Amino acid sequence: MTLAVVKHATCTGCGCACDDIEVHTDGARVTRAVNACELGETWFRDHSPNPNLPPALIDSKPASLADAVALAADLLHAANLPLIYDHGYSTCEAQREAVALAESVGGIIDSYTSQCHGPSFVATQLVGKVSCTLGEVKNRADFLLYWGCNPAETHPRHTSRYALHPAGKFTPRGRRDRTMVLVDVEETATAKDADQFFRIREGTDFEALSAMVALLRGQPVDERRVAETGFTVAQLRALLDRMKAARFGVMFFGLGLAATRGGHGNVGAAYRLAMELNAFTKFVALPMRQHGNLVGSDMVLRWTTGYPFGVSLSRGYPRYNPGEFTTTDLIARGDIDAALVLGSSAAPGFANVPTIEIGPKLTRTGTIPRVQIATAATGVSAAGTVCRMDDLPMPLRPALTSALPTDEDILNRVLAEVRKKPAWYPQLKGEAQIA
Amino acid sequence: MRFLLMPIRSNKQGVQINVGKDGADYNAVVNTMQAHPDDLKELGAASGATIRVRTDVGEATFQVVEAKVSRGMLFVPYGPPTCQLYGGDTDGTGMPTSKGWEVEVEVVSREPQASAKEPQ
Numbered sequence A: 001m002t003l004a005v006v007k008h009a010t011c012t013g014c015g016c017a018c019d020d021i022e023v024h025t026d027g028a029r030v031t032r033a034v035n036a037c038e039l040g041e042t043w044f045r046d047h048s049p050n051p052n053l054p055p056a057l058i059d060s061k062p063a064s065l066a067d068a069v070a071l072a073a074d075l076l077h078a079a080n081l082p083l084i085y086d087h088g089y090s091t092c093e094a095q096r097e098a099v100a101l102a103e104s105v106g107g108i109i110d111s112y113t114s115q116c117h118g119p120s121f122v123a124t125q126l127v128g129k130v131s132c133t134l135g136e137v138k139n140r141a142d143f144l145l146y147w148g149c150n151p152a153e154t155h156p157r158h159t160s161r162y163a164l165h166p167a168g169k170f171t172p173r174g175r176r177d178r179t180m181v182l183v184d185v186e187e188t189a190t191a192k193d194a195d196q197f198f199r200i201r202e203g204t205d206f207e208a209l210s211a212m213v214a215l216l217r218g219q220p221v222d223e224r225r226v227a228e229t230g231f232t233v234a235q236l237r238a239l240l241d242r243m244k245a246a247r248f249g250v251m252f253f254g255l256g257l258a259a260t261r262g263g264h265g266n267v268g269a270a271y272r273l274a275m276e277l278n279a280f281t282k283f284v285a286l287p288m289r290q291h292g293n294l295v296g297s298d299m300v301l302r303w304t305t306g307y308p309f310g311v312s313l314s315r316g317y318p319r320y321n322p323g324e325f326t327t328t329d330l331i332a333r334g335d336i337d338a339a340l341v342l343g344s345s346a347a348p349g350f351a352n353v354p355t356i357e358i359g360p361k362l363t364r365t366g367t368i369p370r371v372q373i374a375t376a377a378t379g380v381s382a383a384g385t386v387c388r389m390d391d392l393p394m395p396l397r398p399a400l401t402s403a404l405p406t407d408e409d410i411l412n413r414v415l416a417e418v419r420k421k422p423a424w425y426p427q428l429k430g431e432a433q434i435a
Numbered sequence B: 001m002r003f004l005l006m007p008i009r010s011n012k013q014g015v016q017i018n019v020g021k022d023g024a025d026y027n028a029v030v031n032t033m034q035a036h037p038d039d040l041k042e043l044g045a046a047s048g049a050t051i052r053v054r055t056d057v058g059e060a061t062f063q064v065v066e067a068k069v070s071r072g073m074l075f076v077p078y079g080p081p082t083c084q085l086y087g088g089d090t091d092g093t094g095m096p097t098s099k100g101w102e103v104e105v106e107v108v109s110r111e112p113q114a115s116a117k118e119p120q
């Protein structure tokens, strides 16, 4: 048993991508993850290489890696409209290979983003966005508004490492230099940290945020309509006064905005409010992005195809259309005839198409994919780059090595197999054009 | 009885995803709903009882436990059972609306089940 310690490892347990983790290993497994929260600790421990995992399974039976890769290439190549679905746990390097593969087979590439903060992207495209890094939040922000999110549960170190508690250059006294307000439908665990909590009526975020924009502009608002949101006009005015008085204000929002009906409208209203506040002070709005490297998936898709998710390459050039090329809709309409799921177990929705699963944990119950290929876990035993929730790239420092290949290796091999076959679209001559 | 369904993310859910979605603990976490004690009384169900939750597109059974939440609302971590309750309609956004569904609840078994988890 060789004890080893790796300092400054990056955790991909949530979008915070904390890069101050000290990972202790016994050579085979992670034994401790110092500085990590409980979520991060289990991320490292439970993604230690599993020596009992077969390299690949075909129809649930152990198979050679070569056979699994060959079958994966056959299934994707034979399909009329294959989907490459990235669950957001892979490195940016692997995600780039996934784009190349989608292009080579003339398929669609989408990620878990379409099922969480996709509407936030649509809002950005409609309204625009004033943003900053978490480093700027730590050093400058003296007013924090968390809206429709619960970092105490989902991003446990967000407040302690980046936002509310740490001493920053212009906030040297940490928590005492900051004000924090929480708006949510329920008084969650995050409320314990808040200076003020407002309970908003479910499904009225757009109305409340729009009323705030109107008040900011000096326009009249209807008291009764505002009351339907759970706020009074006086409360909204007082909140706006606090926001305007800040030197640097930040609104962090979560699925409370994005996953409620009309999510893009809700987030658009939040972005609009943050923008308009810049007539008075510096104010930004940031989504609370989730696990792994979901942000990296959006980044890679943006720099390769120009779009963040839901991209069809079925005509040889990228087309983007949420609602058409997004996973939930594709499954519901039965549009796809094969799927490669990267980084996580296949959802029940993939039951009707031959599915290839690539990831460190292979699905054992429910809908079992046709091909399953085990890979090294991102950041634990696979190196590469991930992106933090503020789009910053972070290098990984894996503490362990794995006998298993990485996601990138496997995608590369599948891509190489596909390229040996006749190109689906003559002009491409089997060569990737984008990634 | 009608409720508003609020699927959420929780720390325990995240931890159990890391441990493995095949595990009994993960299943217990995503199958346990939280409701206000007065709502449970009105339903005639004890904390830990089994309920069936129905929407226009599907249904699933959950254990329900009492918790400090608002009346008329049900909170549950996202997971395979909540996926049964909203369909493939995304209103053209790509994102299934998951929060704020009006659901119909009926009690399947009034007595507590051993697998119900404490509030998440």
Ligand code: SF4
Pocket: A011, A012, A013, A014, A015, A016, A017, A018, A035, A036, A037, A038, A039, A040, A041, A043, A155, A156, A157, A158
């Ligand atoms: S807050 Fe997120 S990134 Fe940081 S240690 Fe916890 S799970 Fe990992």
